[in-house]
Amino acid sequence: MRVVVTGIGWVTSLGRGRDQVWQALLAGQSGLTPVRSFDAARYPSKLGGEIDTFATDHGADRPGRASQMACAAARDAVADAGLDLASLEPRRVGAGMGTTSGEPREVEQFNDLLVAGKTSEIGAEFLRRYPCHTIVTTLMGELGLRGPNAMIPTACSAGNYAVAFAFDQLRAGRADAMLAGGADAFSRITYTGFARLGAIAPEVCQPFDRHRKGMVPGEAAAVLVLEPLRRALERGASIYAEVAGYGLSCDAHHMTAAHPAGDGGARAMAAALAASELDSDQVSYISAHGTGTPTNDKLETLAVKRVFGERSRRVPISSIKSMLGHTMGAASAIEAAVCALAIRDGVVPPTINYRDPDPECDLDVVPNEARSLSVDVAMNNAYAFGGNNASVVFRRVRA
Numbered sequence: 159m160r161v162v163v164t165g166i167g168w169v170t171s172l173g174r175g176r177d178q179v180w181q182a183l184l185a186g187q188s189g190l191t192p193v194r195s196f197d198a199a200r201y202p203s204k205l206g207g208e209i210d211t212f213a214t215d216h217g218a219d220r221p222g223r224a225s226q227m228a229c230a231a232a233r234d235a236v237a238d239a240g241l242d243l244a245s246l247e248p249r250r251v252g253a254g255m256g257t258t259s260g261e262p263r264e265v266e267q268f269n270d271l272l273v274a275g276k277t278s279e280i281g282a283e284f285l286r287r288y289p290c291h292t293i294v295t296t297l298m299g300e301l302g303l304r305g306p307n308a309m310i311p312t313a314c315s316a317g318n319y320a321v322a323f324a325f326d327q328l329r330a331g332r333a334d335a336m337l338a339g340g341a342d343a344f345s346r347i348t349y350t351g352f353a354r355l356g357a358i359a360p361e362v363c364q365p366f367d368r369h370r371k372g373m374v375p376g377e378a379a380a381v382l383v384l385e386p387l388r389r390a391l392e393r394g395a396s397i398y399a400e401v402a403g404y405g406l407s408c409d410a411h412h413m414t415a416a417h418p419a420g421d422g423g424a425r426a427m428a429a430a431l432a433a434s435e436l437d438s439d440q441v442s443y444i445s446a447h448g449t450g451t452p453t454n455d456k457l458e459t460l461a462v463k464r465v466f467g468e469r470s471r472r473v474p475i476s477s478i479k480s481m482l483g484h485t486m487g488a489a490s491a492i493e494a495a496v497c498a499l500a501i502r503d504g505v506v507p508p509t510i511n512y513r514d515p516d517p518e519c520d521l522d523v524v525p526n527e528a529r530s531l532s533v534d535v536a537m538n539n540a541y542a543f544g545g546n547n548a549s550v551v552f553r554r555v556r557a
Contacts, residue, residue: 162222165239165383196477207376207483210484222261227379228341252305254323256316256340260290315540317491318548339381342486364511365448365477365480380491405429409545420461430549447479490540497536
């Protein structure tokens with residue numbers, strides 16, 4: 159069974175909605191600003207990718223911020239797909255969502271009340287809000303869905319894992335439509351962790367640049383609608399791209415560092431190409447993991463060279479994390495949508511803030527300006543803590 163992308167919804171620091179975010183990415187706009195949601199004065203870096211335009215409901219029965227963003231992105235994706243959920247059997251529509259931290263702001267609030275000696279104010283609702291599985295269950299409940307669903311906490315590659323999960327459910331005939339994506343909210347917990355690792359850029363995120371100094375934590379949610387090609391054609395849906403296949407691997411090397419030879423990333427890419435029945439020379443564009451840390455970008459370059467060989471320097475590869483920061487579990491879901499839109503529109507977004515080439519990252523990183531490019535096949539790469547690697551291949555739909 160062939161599976162296609164028919165809807166896109168995203169909530170990011172560059173805005174909400176397919177067209178607004180896509181045009182901002184193509185224009186090379188940055189959504190990174192000084193941190194505002196908490197006092198970052200004690201941190202060596204103070205840059206973040208927060209969303210000012212998304213108002214969180216703070217009512218007594220509200221879900222956590224990541225769940226609210228996920229629901230907003232899901233509603234937008236369903237509307238973009240022109241999908242009438244009421245006409246479908248609820249048990250035949252499901253969702254796969256990825257995350258890194260789940261609902262960390264709920265844990266922060268719990269801790270603040272605990273430290274202040276106000277445990278009586280915590281309330282039983284905390285137990286309903288903080289577990290990461292509440293993101294997908296809230297989404298399913300709000301949209302009235304009862305089909306297969308899973309919350310996948312494979313950190314920064316979780317969005318790609320969610321797409322893979324949804325793809326498998328459709329191919330196995332367990333669902334008629336699936337939502338797939340990821341969500342993470344900006345938090346002190348996440349920010350502090352990366353700051354302690356010395357991984358946050360002090361002023362600007364510049365993937366693959368010789369003088370790159372780190373990543374920038376951000377927040378976002380992104381959801382794609384996936385459905386069988388036959389069903390999409392029957393209902394006259396607009397189709398962005400086909401999901402050709404995916405590849406997963408695990409380094410089992412180190413909790414926070416990738417394999418020094420890029421082994422896991424290379425294996426994920428090779429597996430994705432094999433599953434898609436494609437060769438590396440057929441790939442038109444690569445959406446990079448591209449965090450902007452010295453180690454990640456170097457090892458991703460090594461992995462690309464292992465798979466693409468002599469052609470590696472000629473395949474356009476760009477990192478939108480230069481504009482959005484690292485949105486954790488939402489990152490590769492956003493980047494999956496980028497691949498689908500690049501195929502539809504024949505243009506790829508740039509890697510901004512690229513000033514000085516690094517001999518160890520000697521790839522075509524689409525520096526600073528979007529590029530018109532006929533994209534028949536796009537590969538989306540994502541690598542995460544714990545050695546979780548995932549690559550998904552998208553291609554133009556052909557008869």
